[in-house]
Amino acid sequence: MRAYSYTRYGPPDVLNLINLPTPTPKDTEVLIRTYATTVSSGDWRARTLTVPAGMGLIARLVFGVFRPRQPTLGTELSGVITEIGVKVTEFKIGDAVIAFPGAAFGAHAEYCVMPQDGKVVLKPENMNFEEAAALSFGGTTAYDFLVNKARLKAGESILINGASGSTGTAFVQLAKHLGAEVAAVCSGANADLVRSLGADHVIDYTKIDFTTAARKFDMIVDTAGTAPWSRARHALKRGGRLVVVNGSLSDMIFGPLRARLHGKRVVGGVASENVSLLQALTALVVAGHFRPVIDRSYSFDQMIEAHRHVDTGRKKGNVVVVLVSQEPAMG
Secondary structure (H helix, E strand, O other): OOOEEOOOOOOOHHEEEOOOOOOOOOOOOOEEEEEEEEEEEHHHHHHHHOOOOOHHHHHHHHOOOOOOOOOOOOEEEEEEEEEEEOOOOOOOOOEEEEEOOOOOOOOOEEEEEEOOOOOEEOOOOOOOHHHHHHOHHHHHHHHHHHHHHHHOOOOOOEEEEEEOEEHHHHHHHHHHHHOOOEEEEEOOHHHHHHHHHOEEEEEEOOOOHHHOOOOEEEEEEOOOOOHHHHHHHHEEEEEEEEEOOOOHHHHHHHHHHHHHHOOOOEEOOOOOOOHHHHHHHHHHHHOOOOOOOOEEEEEEEHHHHHHHHHHOEEEEEEEEEEEEOOOOOOO
């Protein structure tokens, strides 16, 4: 099978298209032919070792001290099961599925092996494979923080900093679905996009600093890494929560104590990678309440170009890489 591999950290040009043996599923595993995958911010961080302040050593320990520990990137995919282990009972050959290798990576390849009890779910019929490939990374992060960690309530006000990225667009949709009043911070060029996702208010960060405005919020979500506790605390109501999706080690460690001293909370940590999150998201897709946003689609041969686009920091939603072309889903 073809796969993209890298043996050193750096720009997109460190990626090489190579041939690897097609994996064979073990007794309780399934083999998925990849129809589409994405280039996520997780891939970008792993390839470049660009991480928030204070997390450089941790990143080396996670991704590989001297060279990448996992040479094939790719955090999420959609595809069709082509082979199953002898003890697999949850899926069958021919099933269209969504898989989320997440931090294990490996989706930038023509085939991927996953355990049947892992992060694999059936693809909703009202999604095409490109949309399905983009469901997991941003969607599970937003769902886990809003529902499980910070517990957003209907009627609360929420500000989402970095609202036009893959994670930000998921936060906007899910926060609106949960009944919140949503303010989205992005560039003016992306205002129409976030409004179409349900944002009640749009703040152009090139013109307005939300932290100096009079408005205060029940919750602030920072997906961009530009709203640390020192800035965002001024825009939080008493009892409000700052959700740190992309923040410094200092905010992760000391933020909760600092916030508590001001009668507020900092909610950080790593989003859970659990199949229950994927199941919840696919249910929302079926019900018409959630849809991943796709910025651009590339062919598998254009993988390096897809990484280059992500490196610009200007993507809107998700960047998809298509291996097997399919007709759009109906519904």
